[in-house]
Amino acid sequence: MREAATASTIWYKRNRAAAIRFKRLSANNLFLIAAAAVILFIAACAVVPSFIAPYSPTEMLTDSIMQPPSAAHVFGTDYFGRDIFSVVVYGSRDSLFIGFASVLVGGLAGGAIGALSGYAGGWIDAVLMRFNDILMTIPGILLALAIAGALGKSLFNIVLAVAVASIPGYARIMRSQIMSIKGRTFILASQAAGASPLHIFWKHVLPNSLSPLLVMATIGIGTSILTGSGLSFLGLGVLKEVPDWGTLLSQGRGYLTVAWWICTFPGLAITMFVLAVNMIGDRLRDRLDPKRSAR
C-alpha cells in the first residue's frame, strides 16, 4: 500500500516537473500562436494572392505537367501543367468564401430561429422546434447534396446548401442558451421593474446568450469547408478557372498513387486551415466559459 502511494507520488511529481518545464510555451499558447500564423497567412493569400503566388493560377505549362515539387514549383505542377502553389494560393478565396459565408448565413438563420423559439416559448417554440427536428432527421450532407443538386452548381448554391444543413445545430444551442438566461434573477428583476420584453431581449438576454453561438460559428467555419469538400467528392463541386481547395483535392485524388503532390497540398491547406480555426474555437470556448478560464 505504501509502495503504491510512493510510486504514484513520484509519478505525480515527475509529471509536475514536466508541466513546469513546458509552462513557458504551454499547449494553449503554442496552439494559439501557430493557429494565428496559419490563419493570417491564408487570409493574406485570399486578399492579395498576386503578391504571394509566383505564377498565374490559370497558366498551363503543357510541357511540364505533373512535375514533382522543385525549386521552380514548390508544390509541383498538376495535370494541366499549372503551378500547384499558385493554384492553392488563389483557391483560398473561394474556400474561405465557402467557410465564412455559410457560417454567416447558417449562423444568422439558426440563431434567429433559436432565439425566437427560446424567448417566445409556447406554440411558436413548439412549431419551430418540430421544424428543427425535421431538419435534423435528415443527415446534413444529404440535405446539402439535395439542395446543391436542386439549385445547380455554383459557389453561392454550395454556400446555401452548407448553410441550411448547419441551421438546426445553431438553432438548438441558441434556444437552450436563451432559455437558461431567461430564468436568471437579473432578467426576472428587470421584468419586475416593468421593462418591455423586447427591451429585455435586446439589452439583456441576447448579449448574454451569444458566446456559445460564437464558439460554434468559429468552429463552423472549418466544418463548412469540410462539408463543401465532401460535396465536391460527391460530384457537386464547382468547376471554375480557379477552383476551391475541396474541388482541387477531389479532382486530384485519382492521381494519389502516381503524383501524390497534386492532391496532397490542397488537402494540407484544408487541414491546416480547419485545424487553426478549431484551435481558435477551443481557446474561445475556454475563454468565454468563466469556469474554465484558468486553463
Place this chain on the structure above:
Amino acid sequence: MFIVGRILSSLLVIAGSLVLVFAILYVLPGDPTDNMIDPSVATAEQIANLKQQLGVDQPFYIQFTRYISDMVRGDFGNSLLNSEPVLDKILEHFPATLALTAASALVSITIGLVLGVLSAIHRNGPIDFIARLVGLFGISMPTFWSGILLIVLFSLQLGWFPAMGSDGWKTIVLPALTLGIVGAGFIVRMVRSSMLDIIDEHFMLTLRSKGLSERAVMYKHALRNALIPAVTMIGMLIGEMLAGTVVIETVFSRQGIGRIIGDALMAKDLPVVQGVIFITAVIYVLVNLLVDLSYSVIDPRVRRSA
C-alpha cells in the same frame, strides 16, 4: 401524458421529414429516366412512354399521395430504376451501415477516452499538447481524403486490410478508423474538460485528504465521472456518423444506406429516398426519445419542466 405527447410529436416529425424530402425532390431537376435512356439514341416518344410507365409523368403531388397511401398500408413501393422492393433494399443494406456505425463509435470512444484522459492528467504538458493535436487533426481532415490515404497505406502498400467490400471484420477496420477518428476528436475535447472540472472540484480534494492515492483518485473517480458526458456525446455523434457513411461507403466500396440514398437522391428515385429517410427519421426520433426519457428518470427537474 408526457410520453403520449412525445410520441405524437415524434410522428409529426417523421411525417414532416417525408414532406420536406418530397419538396426537395420536387425542385430537383431531371427525372429517373435520365440515366435509363440515352436521349441521343431514343426518340422523344420512347422517352415519354418510359416516363408514363414509371408514373413519373404524373404531377408530383399525385406521386406523393400515392406513395403515402401505399406506405400507410405497409407497402414501401419499388425502386423506379430496377423495380426492386424498397424494403428489401433497405434490409439488405442496413446491417452493413449499422456495423460500420457501431465500429466507428467504438473507435471514437477508445481513442477519445485514451487521448482525453492522457491529456487531462498531463494538463498543459507535452503529452496534453500531442493528444489534443491528434484529436484536432481528426476533425480537421476531409474524410474522403483520410480514407483514401488509409487505403493507400494499409491496403495497397502494407496489404494488412482489404480496400473494399463489406463482408468480414477485416473490411470494416479502415472505414471505421476513418469515421471513428472524427468522433474521437470531439470526445477528446469533451473528456478532457469534464475530467478537469472534476479534478478541480472539492470532493477530489476531500478524497485526497482522506489518503487515497493520486492514481486511484484519477482513475476511479475522475474517469468514471468523465465517462458519462462522453457516452452522451456518442449518442449525438451517431447522427453525424450516419451522415458520414454517405462519403465513406463510396470511398471503401461498401454496401450501405448512405450509398443508396446518395445515388437515389441524384437519380430522383422517390420511393427509395423516402424509404431511407423514413427509416433514419424513425431512428433519430427513437434515439432522442430514449435520451429524453432517461434524463427525466435521472433528473426529476427535467420531468417537471417538460
Place this chain on the structure above:
Amino acid sequence: MNRSRFVRRPFQTSTALLLVLTLLLSACASNKGSNNNSGQPAAQQSDAPAATEIKQGGVLTYALATSPDSLDPHRSGLAVAVRVIRTIYDSLVVQLPDNSIKPWLATSWAISDDGLSYTFKLRQDVKFQDGTPFNAEAVKYNFDRILDPATKAANAAALLAPYQSSEVIDEYTVKLNLATPSRAFLGNLSQALLGIVSPTAAKKDGDQFGLNPVGTGPFKFVKWEQNAEIQVAKNADYNWAPELVTNTGAPYLDGIIFKIVPEEATRIGSVQSGQVLAAETVPPQNIVALKGDSKVQLLEANTVGLPYTLFFNQEHAPWNDVKARQAVQLAVDVDSIVKTLYLGTYDRAWSPLTPGTFGYDPTLENGVKPDLEKAGALLDEIGWVKGADGIREKDGKKLTLHYVDGTPNREKRNDIAVIIQQQLKALGIAVEVEITKDVRTVVYTNGDYDLYGNSQVNSDPNALYPFYHTTDPKAQKSLTRLSNPEIDKLLEQGRVETDDTKRADIYKQIQHYIIDQAVILPIYVFPYTVAADKSVQGLVFDSLGYPLFNGVSISS
C-alpha cells in the same frame, strides 16, 4: 422468301474452321508478347495460349467502376451493366471486328428484297439456364417484350427500331418484320442489350427479372449484392459461343465475381496489391504507371461508333456561320488536349466516326492543324474584332461561347472544357463553362448550349443519322441543328444501301462535309481499358469494346 440471298452458314463447318484458326493463332501468339494489343479490337488475338496449357477452374475477380442498374438487358441504360449482361445472355448474331455479321444463336438468315423482313434459322441445341428450350417462340417473345411499354424498355427499344412484329414460321425459324429498311438492324441485333432472355423467367419475375436474370450465355447468374458485387457461375452446358471467341464450349472459369469499386485509385491499386485479378477503366495516369509494372498487364480495346465529339449548336449565332466555327476549329489544339490529359493513352479523333467503324475515312487524319493567326483572321473577316480586354466584340456584343458538359467528370471531360476555355481565350472568345447534372433539360429540351460534348458506342455508321439529319419539326432537335438537303439525302441512302462499297463511299462524303464545314470538333477515341494480373489469360473484347470471358483462364 428469297433463296438466292440466303446466307448459309452451317455451324459445324465454322467450328472446324475455327479450330484450325485457333491452332494457327495460338502458335503466333506464343511467339510475341501477349499484352500488346493497344488500339486493336482485340478479337483477332487468340484467347487461348494453346489447347493443352489451359488451366480449368478458378474464379476471376473483376472490379467495375460503377454499379449496374439492372441485369435485364431490355431495361438497362448503363454501359457498365452490359459488361455483366454480356456474360449471361447471347444474341442472335455477332459482329466481328471487320464489321461482318456472323451466326450466334441464329445459324443463318435471309433478308427480303425490300429489306423489310429478316428470316432467321435458329440453333436447335440451345437451352436457357433455367432449362427452357430456345426456339422461335422465345425470339418472338423477346422482341415483342421490348416493344411492350409495360416492360419499361430503355435503350433496347431505341436499338430495336424499326422492328414491328415477328412471325413464328416453324419451331426454329422466325421472321422479323420492320417498318422501314435498316442496314443497322443486324448490327444492333448483335448488341447485348438485344440479348435473348428466358421467356419463362421473364414472365415469372416480371418487373423483378433484372434482379434474377436468366439467359443462354456462358455464365449463369448467382447473386447480386447491390453496390458490392455480382456473382456469375460457369454454365457447364454452354456449347454455342460465337466466332468471336475461340472457346466455343463451356468457359474455363468456375465463375466471375464482379466487384463494384467506384474509387479509381482503389480499383487500380487493388489489382497491384492482388486483391482483385482485374479492374476496368484504368485512368490514363495509371496506364502510364502500369506499363512499368511486371505483375500487371494492360488490355485495351478501342470502341466503335462516335468518338467524343463537341457539337456546335447551329441555331445560335455566330456559330451558324461556318467561319466562326472554323475559327474555333483552328484555335483548339486537340493534340495538346489529348496529350496533356490522356498522356498519349487515348487516340485523337479526326472524324465524326471512330476508326473501327464501317466506312471510317482515314484520309481525314492530320487534316486540321491549329493556326491561331488564321483563326483570328476568320473572325476579323466576319466582324468580330478584339476589344480592350482581349475579348472580341461586334456591335457592342462580346463573343462568348456557352460550353455545356455533364457531371460527373467522366473521362476527364470537364477538364477538356477547362483547357478549351484557356485556348479560346487566346483567340478572344470568352468561354462560359456550365457543368450540369441535368443535361437532358439544358441540352436536349432547352437547347441552351453553343458547344456540347457527347460520344456513342454504336455498331453502325447509321449512328450519324440522328446527329446530322434535318430533324422532323415534331421530334426532338438534333444536337447540331444541321439542315443540309445533300447530307440528308446521303444519310437516307446510307441507311438502306446494300452495296458495301457504295455505302462506305456515302459515309466518306458525309464525314468530309462535317469536318470541312466544322460542324463538330472530334476530340478523342475512348479505349476500354482493363488492368489485369499477368496470370489472367484469354480476355478478349467484342467490337463495341465489351469484355468476353469465354476463353479466360487463370494460370497459377
